[in-house]
Amino acid sequence: MRVSDQPDTITLVAGPPPGTPGQTENAFIDDTLATLSKKTPSGTRVVRAASVRDIDLELGKILHDDFRGVVRVQIVGHSISGMLSLGASWIPDCEMQ
Numbered sequence: 101m102r103v104s105d106q107p108d109t110i111t112l113v114a115g116p117p118p119g120t121p122g123q124t125e126n127a128f129i130d131d132t133l134a135t136l137s138k139k140t141p142s143g144t145r146v147v148r149a150a151s152v153r154d155i156d157l158e159l160g161k162i163l164h165d166d167f168r169g170v171v172r173v174q175i176v177g178h179s180i181s182g183m184l185s186l187g188a189s190w191i192p193d194c195e196m197q
Contacts, residue, residue, distance in 0.1 A: 108143040108144060108170070108172060109171070109172045109173075110144070110147065110159065110162065110171060110172075110174070111136055111144065111147070111174045111176060112148075112154075112155055112158065112174070112177075113129060113132060113136065113146060113147070113149065113177070114129055114149065114150070114176065114177030115129070115148035117151065118150070129176070129177070132176055133148070136176070145158075145162075149175075149177075155173075159171075159173070
């Protein structure tokens with residue numbers, strides 16, 4: 101892969117963990133994902149992430165031992181001051197113990 105073919109930016113958009121019961125739609129996040137997917141410049145990837153593990157897997161697809169480019173990471177998700185919850189926003193409070 102040539103450096104010019106490598107993505108400049110990877111945008112990780114929060115998503116519900118697989119198997120999340122109940123309603124998982126979030127209009128803001130879904131609209132953001134749709135907008136970013138339509139207006140994505142060449143060299144940018146937009147993917148869903150529900151956990152830090154998902155982020156690791158997506159970055160692992162790009163950052164190989166022979167990678168010599170530069171990647172910027174942008175995370176779009178739910179936040180509370182000092183916390184980025186990603187998929188945890190879809191987990192009921194009673195299960196967060």
